[in-house]
Amino acid sequence: MLQRIREHTTGWFAWVVIALIIFAMAFFGIEHYFQARVDTYAAKIESAPSWWRDAPSEGATGRLARSFLWETHEISEDDFRERFDRYRQQMREQAGDQYDVEQVESIETKRLVLDAMIDEEILKLAAARDGIAIDASQVRDAILEVEGITQDGEFIGEDAYLIWLQSRGLTAAGFEAQVAEQLKVSKLPQAIGASGMVGASELEALLALQAETRDLRYVEIPLPAPDDAAIDDAALAAWHEANAARYSTEETVTVSYVELDAATLAVATAPTEDELRQRYESQRTRFGTEEQRTIAHILVEVAPGADEATVNAARAEAGEIAALARAEGADFAALATQRSDDIGTRDQGGDLGIITRGVFPADFESAAFALPAGGVSDPVRTDGGWHVLKVTDLVEASVLPFEAVRAQLEAEFGDSERERLFNERSGALVDAILREPNSITAVAADLGLEVRSAGPFTRATGEGVAAVEAVREVAFSRTQKDDRVVSDPVEVGSNRLLVLQVSAHSPAALRPLAEVREQVFADLAADRLAKAARERADALLARARGGESLEAIATGLGAVPQESLRVSRQAGLPDPAIVAEAFRLEALVAGQAADVGLASLGNGRYALVVATRITAGDLSTLTPAVRAQLQAQLAQLRGSAERDAFVRALRSQFEITVAEQRL
The missing domain is CATH 3.10.50.40 (Chitinase A; domain 3)
Structure with a gap:
């Protein structure tokens, strides 16, 4: 390795860096370089040191430089889980009954959430690296834009501001530091987003395109007749194997568990009269109004x-x-x-x-x-x-007499005793798991608890205790599925927890063809029909572009060409796919072959489309105010695109590693 370093290292500055690395090894030990490390990140962001932007990253020198000089920032698995849990809850609240578990839990969705976290971290690093500073006046102006801190455009006053902060568990210094950090991160992207510009001539051209209308003709192509007779056993088997994910069972687990619930614990003794009166006297303010x-x-x-x-x-x-x-x-x-x-x-x-x-x-x-x-x-x-x-x-203030709240005090005494017992038994449960990590039966016997069973259930859904998302997450963790040890306690409610052990695990598996034959036949037939429809549409499109008229093609199909006049870009009729295709075409010119397009209408249906006339948009009715508003909107869109491009370019300055297996 040292010979390779010699061969690939040039320049006095590089040798100084090598000397610094050797110096670091002398003080911190070369074992730091070779020491095994368990990675727990969801994403890792690495960058060359700010004082050596083009530090090597490849080869032996690069590996040493990355180990000792490069700056590394990680987004932990726990931080990702916390953010994704918030996203999942937000989606569940927004979608209600339409909540799609598979879509939300997909790796694509998880990457979107993680990518947003990566962008935030990169913006923080770039702000620190580039020395972006925020002064007190900028912080003050940002605070004055927060809802509740101004009234009628004026500051609510120091005393009211302190009350506002205290009601949210904040201090003035902490809140101001939080705002300053947010401003540092957002300052440059916001400035780029606000810099979008659209000139007057560009605006005119865009508005003319937006207001343009088209006359169009189109022929809807009927679906070809299905050819089910050609589907034999060999074709079914090949389709079944090639599309295994469609016909596989979901991964499931079955668990054995024991549950500890404070509500079910029996209280051995009843409170004495003196104990109840002492409780009443110590909590008098609860039983009245202040x-x-x-x-x-x-x-x-x-x-x-x-x-x-x-x-x-x-x-x-x-x-x-x-x-x-x-x-x-x-x-x-x-x-x-x-x-x-x-x-x-x-x-x-x-x-x-x-x-x-x-x-x-x-x-x-x-x-x-x-x-x-x-x-x-x-x-x-x-x-x-x-x-x-x-x-x-x-x-x-007024206080209820002891007699009026005696029953409540007795019930609360029982609740507090059950909570005390619950805490004691929770500790005993943890001790039992440490003694018997491989046997939930032994754990249950130590505490006199009943072993119950749940499942089989999937990652997405379950019944009973498996309906609790935290239970499913633990049950499907690698530790539980592979090692089959007793889990740590899982909280499933107030003063209610359980521990579980996976008793059976069924990986996702391809269901036998005989079991899903009808579905496979239907899917293969639909796929062949869709391909036949596309082939037919492409052939007809080639004929139309070769000079054959829409009328002749329509006659051969037993159809009639349809016509729509002065259709705008936002028209709902005819089919939006036909409208969109028409606005991609050149207008029909006499003596020349028509510019024919093909619109996909869904479900294997297609239409041939021709734009017979293009009418420029009439901008004379637009007032200066409307023009200004549209210009501002277009500038905002351009600024947003430029801001996104800036963030993408910024990402290229960092080396990002994503651990999808931990998402």
């Missing part, structure tokens, strides 16, 4: 970093508003509309609705919960400025 305070506020805004004089002036203004709000007959809602700087609430009289603890800043919350019904607070300071608060409605 105090509900409806708060309105008026904000005197103070900009971040304002000087002391500005802060004090705002405090004085808020104090004046508080005094006005406390005056007899004062209308707090009207004051809020007139004086509040909170654009999100002032038009609603400052109403914040029912508030709960832990959402607003501490001083704001303390003041709000200290006020009586109808009370108005002194000015309260937050990061957004000075607030004047009023309790517009107050519903006192």
Whole structure:
């Protein structure tokens, strides 16, 4: 190998790289190069280091460079599974009863999902490699486009923004970092997509084509008579073998399983009266309604970093508003509309609705919960400025007596005991699997559980516990099918799990010809008829293009040529396939052979088509506004195509390995 390195390595820079590789081996061990590694990726994306874009990738030098210098990023099998599960659920919700399991689970669909993940990862890598940066103003502008953060085109305010974030489990810093990352990835593709242009002359030509109409004539070609007599046993056998996938059984498994369900566990002891009362006292708030305070506020805004004089002036203004709000007959809602700087609430009289603890800043919350019904607070300071608060409605807390909830407490005691037992037995189940990994019967005996059976079922469907997708995924995993070990616990419901062991596996197999003879005969006959129809159509097309008229051909077929006038591209009649074919043809010219097309109408049916006249589109009725709208739409389409081309070109700069066997 060293001799090959010497022969294929030239240039001082390459030798420096080899020296660096040797240096790395000295510190990290040459075993890193030879060490066996279990791959778990769904896709692997490799790229030369940014400081050496044309680093070698082939030969001995390339292999060393790839091992120690190339950058590798993987999309894990788990990440793909998570994304595909979300896609599957989305498709199931959209399609409802029309959900096609085979189509969704096909390798083609899985590749589409994985390719989208690869594109996202490549865009991230390219953004980092090319130093794409996002400044704070771009992040701010993007955040202001998020629904709920603006009202009437204006920012809802710092306090309302914090509430919006908290309701979604976000922090300001985390959300802004997330937006910045998304902007980095999308910045260049979006810029390319927005750069699509369509000139005025190009627009005119496109619009003229779009508005064009055609007169056309066509002859539908009848299906030839079926020739079933020519199908013998040898032909059936050959077709059966050549199309084995059509006539194969689906792969199935049968499993033995044991189930642990908290709902079926018996509780040995009943709770005492003291235990029930202790539970009641510790959870009193559950058995009634908490105090509900409806708060309105008026904000005197103070900009971040304002000087002391500005802060004090705002405090004085808020104090004046508080005094006005406390005056007899004062209308707090009207004051809020007139004086509040909170654009999100002032038009609603400052109403914040029912508030709960832990959402607003501490001083704001303390003041709000200290006020009586109808009370108005002194000015309260937050990061957004000075607030004047009023309790517009107050519903006192109430608690049901012990006797009213005693039965509920008893039932909950039983549920908690069953959950405790379930957790204990779940741990014991795992221990039993570790002791007896090859025998579900032994596992069941250790816990006194019943061994049940499910199946046979397929990857796509099953009954009983096999109706649970997670159960089918485990049952069809390579570990279960090949090694036949007891599985890890599979969650099939709340506090309900099972472990399984494959007891029988039937690979997909070609069904005997005798069993599917009728279907094979019908499929072969249909295929021959379709081929005969195509051959007949091609022969008639050749005759028409050779100069024979449609009338003569139609007479020989016992048919009559049909005519349609001023047909647009979007016409639904005649058949859309005939319309599409007509718009691919040149117009009929006297003294010349007709440009004849062949339209496929489906189910082995064809039609010969001739465009007898082309009428240019009339653009005089298009207003400037409509023209501008169409030009924008065409530019958007071109931009989208250019963006897709950019992503494809970007992919060519990386080496991508897809492990389809793990999808």
